[in-house]
Structures are given as C-alpha cells and as structure tokens.
Amino acid sequence: MRVVIVEDSGLLRDALTRLLADFEIEVVAAAATAEDLRRAAAEHAPDVFVIDVRLPPSFTDEGVRAAADLRARDPEAKVLLLSQAVEERYARDLLAQRSEGLGYLLKDRVADGAEFVDALGRVAAGGTALDPEVVRQLLVRRRAIDDLSPRERQVLELMAEGRTNAAIASRLVVTDRAVEKHVASIFGKLRLPPSREDHRRVLAVLAWINSD
C-alpha cells in the first residue's frame, strides 16, 4: 500500500511515517500543506491519502476542503482525514459527496496502531472508516433510532463506522448469525432495502444517516 501524508506538524508526520513503516506500508510523500498535497497527488497517485483537517493558512477546515477538492477531481481518490476533534458537519459534507473510499477519524486513534492501520486498509480498499464519535454525532438528530434496541443501536453504530458483519460479531463477541439477525431487524425498522453484501449495507446505513 502506498500512502501520501498531509500533516503540518512535523512531529506527527514523522510518528505516522514510523508507525506505517512498522506495518510495511510505504509513505511515498509527506506534505505539510494543501498546496503540496495537490503536487503529491499528481506525482505519486497513491492508494490512499492521510490528511489532517487543520492545515495552514487558516487552520480551520482546509483539510476537509482539500479532500473534497481531491475527491471531486479524481473519483478514485481514497482519503482518510485525521482531526483533533471530529465534527458531524464536516462528515456530512464529505459523505454527501461519496462515502466510498472515505475515512474520518480522531487523531487519537493513531495511538492504537493496528486498529488505525485496519481503518486505513478499509479506506484504501474503497470502504469507509468513520470515527465512533462522529457516528454518535450523526445520530443525535435522527429520532428514528429511538425505535432500535440498545444492541441494535450498537450494531448500527458499528456499521456506520464502516465495519463488516464479521468485524462487528468479533467486536461484540457474538456469532455472525446474531449480527445478521440484528441487521435484518435494523433494516426493517428503518425501512432500508435489505442487502446481502457488507459494503452495500454500510452504504445504505450511511445514506440513511446523511438524509434529512
């Protein structure tokens, strides 16, 4: 896997590079600004970009805008955004564009190397990796989830993070079949079209979350 990192803090840039190297992931370029990102994108065509949300010059949401820009120009671009604090509004902007090949995680998650690399792999493969925290925010204004049981809600949140049924089963320490049952029940309650494929189910859940 070939990665381009865009992060203005040299300390974090190096830490990320070291971490990815441990997992035998190649960092082909490490940039500090959105400007450098465009250059690196053209030059290296990496499998996935890791972009910090706050970048110079204004340190607000440059990273989000750079990612949206990148994804608009190249539908194949896969982007994992890292942020000091995740925000539902930014997630909505990004999801409205496309939920495939998209990740949006708290920076803290980097501290759990294996978990982070797993999320990065999911994004590189065209999947989704949303931070649990942003998923909770996205669900705040959806009244329909009051109809779900606590377990179903847990399953829904894990799906929205972009996880497969097998991953959800191992996370909740239940059987695949039990997860299947919960998923069927959630899709029934939310009136979503059933689907057998993990990826499509995630897309359906994200589309539901992002619809108003």
Add this chain to the structure above:
Amino acid sequence: MTLPGFLTEPFRLRTWKETGYALIALPLGVAWFTLFLTLGTTSVSTLFMVVGLPLLVLTLWLTRLASHVQREVAGKLLDARIPGRPQTPARTDQPWYRRLLEPLLDLSSWRALVYLLLLAFPLGLALFIAAVVLWSVALTTVSAPTWYFFIRPQDRGDVFGTVIDAPWEWVVLVGGGLLLVFLTPWIIRALVWFDVVLMRALLGPTRGELERAAAKSAEQRDLAVAAATGDRRQIERDLHDGAQARLVSLAVDLGRARLRLEEGGSSEEAAELVRGAHEEAKQALAEIRDLARGIHPAVLTDRGLDAALSSLVARSPVPVSLRSELGNERAPEQVESAAYFVVAEALTNVARHSKAEHAAASVVRDDGVILVEVRDDGVGGADGAEGSGLAGLRDRVGALGGTLVVDSPLGGPTAITAVLPCA
C-alpha cells in the same frame, strides 16, 4: 483668500439644510399635533370605557415612533445627533401584558408626548414663517434693482410703500436687503438651535436613563472580566488535575519499564507497565481534546452554534434530545459562544450531579433573543453558588445583557434557562 464666516454663511450647505428643516418642521408639527390630539383626547375621554386604555397605550407607543422620525429628520438635516432611549434587552421574564403596558409607566413616552402635542406645531410654525418671510424679504430687496424698473411707474409706490428714487433710498433698500441675506442664516440657526435643545430635552434620554445605561454597561464589563478570569482559573485547574497528572503517571510507568528492561528483569512485567503507559497516554489525549473543546470548539467559529451542538449532545453520557432552531443567519460570535457554554455546562451538571435518565436541550432564536433551555429529570439541587460553573455562566450571560435562571428544587427536576439578546 478666506472670507470671514459671516460673509460665506448664506452660501453654505448647512444654511440651506437648516432652511429645509424649517420648512419641513411645520408639516411634521401639524401631523403630530392632529394625530396626538385626536388619539389623546379620544383615549382620555373613553378611559372609563374598555377601549380607552388600549388606545392610550397605542398612543404612547406611537410617540416612540414619532420621536424616532423627528430624531432622524433632525439628524439628517441638522447633523444634530439626538440619542434615543438606551436600549434595554427585551424583558422576556415579564408577562406579555406587563411588557405591553410598559410605555404607560415609562416617563420618556410622556415627555415625548409633550413635545409632539404641545411644542412641535408652534415651533414648526415659527420656523416656517421665519424662513419664508426672512428669505423672501431679503431676496426681494437685494434683487430690486434688477426688476423694479419693469414695474409701471404709477404702481411702483405699492411695492415698498413708497417710491424709491433717491440714491440714498436705494442704498438703504439694497443695503438693508444685503444685511438681511447675511443675518437670516443666523436667525434661522438660533430658532433651530432652540428646537434642538427642546428635542434633546424631551425626545432624548433623561440624565437618569443615561446614568442607568452607563452603570449597566460598567456592570456588564465587570461581569465579562470576572467570567474570563474564572474561565482561565478553571483551565489551569483542569490542566493540572487532568492531563498533567496523567503525563506524570505515564512518565513514571515508562521509567519503571525502562529500568526493568535495562536491568534484564522480567520483560513480561515491562510489557505490562508499557501497556498501562499506553492507556494513560490515550487518556491524556482524550482529556486534552476535551479541554481544548471546553476552551473554544473550532467548529463553533467555522460552522456556527447549530453545528457545534451536535458534538456536545453526542458526548453526553445521559441521553439528550436536541431541538435547535436558529435559522440561517449567524448570531454574533460572543452570543453563539455563550449559548454553547450554557448548554455545555448544563449538560456537564446533568452528567455529574443530576442522576437524570434523560435530558432535553433546546436552543431557539426568536424575536431578537436566543433562548437556551436545558431540562433533566434528575434529583435537582443544582445551585449557582459563588465559584461554581453556573455562577461563571451567569457572569458570562450577564456580560452580554442576558439573564440566566436556574430552577432546581431539591428532588428535581432541574431547568436551566438563559435568554441572550441578539438583535
């Protein structure tokens, strides 16, 4: 070459704006006189019936509108800035009928009525007559040499009461006219000045009102300073008790692990220590993140209050239902920020002390205010005692001219309500 001011006065814009005012003052005065005479007498004579009182209230409300018009005209034409009543925040804590009756008890509406009903008309009349008569006489006499001889000789006596033919008569006529041309601006200015003095006295704020407004703004400044100091103290405490303590413990654990490894001791023990240190580092990250958010969430500046509320509500361990109706227009930054921190502090209290099972937060913008309300079904007993988070909030809200009410009887439930003016 600079001419003495006296000579240039008739040619200055100011003079003609004042003359313009003198001409407008009469129709305005007539309008106010008829309007308020009719409304005033009708309402007073029907006061013993039901209609009189509402009519009187309406009349007094209208004096505010009329004063505003009068002040605007004076401001535009006379460059006389007459301040209106000091803005007081909408008293949403009072019942509607109390607010509606407010002009009845407000001295300034009665003072305005005195000007509008009794003074505006005579003043307008005086100004109008002075301007018309003085300018006509002045201009007629000054220009006499250009038209006097076109008049038939037998009619010439009617114009100025006597036939002008001797040179000294011409000198007196034209000289007097010229004098009048240069005097008229000053006469009109004196009359206008008198009007402005009366307007300031009767349509502007009273000394008491000004003093109260000044005292209020001084009080608001003190509250803002107190709130900022309180916030800084809180940040210092949080850093000290939270992240700093965790980093110390993390460094100790890593140091112990290093010793084990260097001394060739049990690597299992070292691994255990490192695992603990890793957990502590992650906790410290989370605490610093929360702290940064507590100081100022970036999304509040970026995307506004509505967007910032999502993460507040999502982080609450007690389920919270959120209602946010803020419209598309952003409120001023300090108002958004105060509203955000009211919700944040209230939800922190809910989580820490209330033992509530559910809470509801509502942030609604309506009629020049943002109304923030957080309710829970917990045990109550929250107080805004000195030094508490709620007291800090009250300072912060007070600094913006708003009010914060904590209703939390022992046994619950708790409701925290803040009204923040945002015109």
